[in-house]
Amino acid sequence: MESYSTEAFPISTRAAAWTKLYSQQLNRVNFTPADRHEFAARLSLSQFGPIQLASIAANRSHIERTRNHIRPGAPRLYSFLMQARGNSVLDHCGHQAQLDQGDFVLCDSAAPHSFTLGDNSMIIMLRVDAGLIKKHLPTPERFCGLKLDHEVGLTAVMSAMLENLNTQVQSGFHSDHDGRFARHVLEMLSTAYAMGFDEQPEGSAVMLGRQSEVIRYIEDNLRDPELTPARVAEGLRISPRYLRTLFASRGEKASSYIVRRRLEECGKQLRNPAWAGHTLTEIAFAWGFNSAAHFTRTFHEHFGMAPRDYRRAGSN
Known part of the structure; x- marks a missing residue:
């Protein structure tokens, strides 16, 4: 040992x-x-x-x-x-x-x-x-x-x-x-x-495998401001309709998933001491947002407070 x-x-x-x-x-x-x-x-x-x-x-x-x-x-x-x-x-x-x-x-x-x-x-x-x-x-x-x-x-x-x-x-x-x-x-x-996990929704091994591929593709490209459900479908060579089918069992649209994950990553960095020297806009744009106003609005909807207040609360 x-x-x-x-x-x-x-x-x-x-x-x-x-x-x-x-x-x-x-x-x-x-x-x-x-x-x-x-x-x-x-x-x-x-x-x-x-x-x-x-x-x-x-x-x-x-x-x-x-x-x-x-x-x-x-x-x-x-x-x-x-x-x-x-x-x-x-x-x-x-x-x-x-x-x-x-x-x-x-x-x-x-x-x-x-x-x-x-x-x-x-x-x-x-x-x-x-x-x-x-x-x-x-x-x-x-x-x-x-x-x-x-x-x-x-x-x-x-x-x-x-x-x-x-x-x-x-x-x-x-x-x-x-x-x-x-x-x-x-x-x-x-x-x-x-x-x-025997209470999880049933699905074929193929369907579960494809869901994992989609999630991994999105996670790998989450910082790309051009990432959209259409780009995901194109990148994985599947139809937009099939992409919607894969996400239907998760109870969340692909577009909503992309925004939620970006917000979650921004939220983590806002409270991470290593990112204390970075502005709100720098963090937001680093995770694929290209509009400060859109970031602030969606962040407030998701976390119930403005990004600046969220960062301040995490440092207390």
Whole structure:
């Protein structure tokens, strides 16, 4: 097992050094602590058969993986994230998962995400190759960004199992049966997901796959001011009518989804200390808005307050 801590870095360069280390050991990201002078974090890594097991403990921080961080052709990994302590919020694939202790969420390394850790937060992560996970969970993209609540089905059992496994691995536990046990863990996780989301609307595997492609295309091009439902349909070589059909099951129009996601990203940056020096217009235009008046009006409709007031409330 490998362990890393911010204690090894000077306070003046701690955030930058930790971002570099985290990017080298897990995924390339921007790691922004809420308070650079009080920032503390710890990372433990171990291999358990075909699964990489990681535990991340930190005080209030923001982790962001953008499209620029994702290298073409890089191995695609899926990560099961379990909130072992504290709380956090993951924004991923058009969904927002607010995690409390014992909750799970699935994250795709090939898609951008932002992760806000609360105070005294700890995450246990299982990282699995895409080819392997699909043997147990055939359509993992369907679940990315969706919270699997700790009170549903087998989730509480899986939470307790992973916490115990993480504790044993950190104490030096090793077995010749790691690979076999890892496969059982993946099978149980897939069962927990099947049970936890069995109330979701039914749809064919083809339809679910196409929905995921559409969402990913929109997320990848969200900053483009020319992005419209017509452009999405053209880019994916599907008809506008089929695009409307794919979104009908989500209860939201493609155009509404694009605006909502842009507003959500703007809202996050307005409250992110790293963007404190940027104007409202700069943030809005960076996320595809090309009219300050339109941005202000739609932002107020979505959040119930003006962008300037929203930013001020987040700093209090």
